[in-house]
Amino acid sequence: MEFKQYLSQQCAVVEQALTRYMLPEEGPLATHIKAMRYSLFAGGKRIRPILALAAAEALHADTQHLFPVACALECIHTYSLIHDDLPAMDDDDLRRGKPTCHVVFGEAEAILAGDGLLSFAFELLSHPDALQGISPEAQLRLINLIAKAIGPVGMVGGQSLDLAAEGQAISFEHLRLIHGYKTGALITASVQAGAIFGQGDEEQFAALSRYGVQIGLAFQIVDDLLDVEGTTEDLGKTAGADAQRNKATYPAFFGVAKTKVMAREAVDKAIAALENFDAKAEPLRDLARYIYERNK
Template sequence: MNKKAFLKELKRKVNIIEDALSQYLPGEDEYPETIHQSMRYSMLAGGKRLRPVLVLAAAEAVGGDVKKVIPAACAIEMIHTYSLIHDDLPAMDDDNYRRGKPTNHVVYGEAIAILAGDALLTLAFEVLSSLVEEPGIAPQKVLRVIKEISLAAGSRGLIGGQVVDIGSENLDISAETLKYIHINKTGALFKAALKTGAILSSASEEQITALSRYAHFLGLGFQITDDILDIEGDTEKLGKPVGSDIKKKKATYPSIFGLQEAKQMAREAVAESLMSLEGFDERADFLREMARYLLERDN
């Protein structure tokens, strides 16, 4: 798969997700309207859709039916979006812009933003529970996926990462703490995405483990690249001001390891992620290109 074919396929997958998301969300004229408008505002504000795309790609890599895993992919994106809405709140990172648009609480107020996040997290589990209606997905598999996702999203995953992140602002933190933040804040949901696509497609335990390892290194490479883009990127392409990590005195890979070393670490993470896919055939080519793409991206 060359880069052009990858980008075309990426766009196709993103479109599938965005269409499905719009359908799973309550309409903006459904009472009480503000909460539903607020949920749709953040869910349909664009974004890379990496996690749901990875769910589809994992299903594909193990020869599964991509269509069947779409609800689970949407659920994971809902969890990701809820976490962004809450992270942006004045009590947390206090960000007024995301993806070039005013953040949820700027538009709808803090109360509705908190509740919209809560509602998206809740809706994710409703959508997951309805997976059992897809023919050929055993209820046990759905429950395993719900367990994986709730573990990844909880205080021992995503939320734990955010807790340590906000507790580390303006502090000199160790490489170990930085790693904890990213393994949990980004890595956990990446892993859950790959595992979800694989479990629902009846992958072998060996395949699930390999895809989970892929996700671990992909998440790491993604995060380091994010930190580098905050230094070397372009404000317009990023949709957020370059240098915001430095302004907030946030510990990042470049700030702890230096820019050149951070770049080397990102390359190594991507190489590791590719190695995890060695046992897979060409149906994993999309995942392979994805790893390269995330390293080279400019936004």
């Protein structure tokens, strides 16, 4: 109950920051900005910004100046959803219970809305405001880390592998690789961004990275489970879409029962990675449990 409150409070704070940083829908660029805002304010759970904030809090940091970074992570996540949903990609009409960006604004504008959000994310990441919390060297390290995580050997590469694997018989190792790049990399980078901002030492950074890798894994396993067990109404996106597309998933490899055990194990490992952190890391631990609870 208390954690639910934390979540909705953090979600509201991120929402406010996004509203503050995002361009207003006015002037000649109004349509373009409207398309970006449509997807950005479509009821996302803001997990990645919340993870970054919680990781910084776990290191006793004042997160006030982390918001440009937190918002950038959400812009990047939103861009990836817009592009993934495109007709040429997963061709999804529904996202978070709403028509997808290309359904509302057309394919061309949806591609550009994604491109705009990605560029805007780097504008936020290099924002002078973020300088007040950390050194410029640390800010550059953070930008480099995020850029790597979402690039060719990261999120975008993962989506490419995912598309290529559709309808193919792939090994479990290959599925892990796809998940790691496509979903895991940005989640891990979000935690690491908070860790850099929180100015942890190398050991703390490594522990938070291990946490990030494990919850990234848990997140994807649970996503696979939800696609099997959830309804379209619950999910806000088309249920059973993976099976329909003949996609390799954890449940397809191991069945539902064993997949749940694997999700639980990843969550346990994530929490174990935080053993040397004090009570300030409790939100991170709760977030790991929350990811698992999503499938209930």
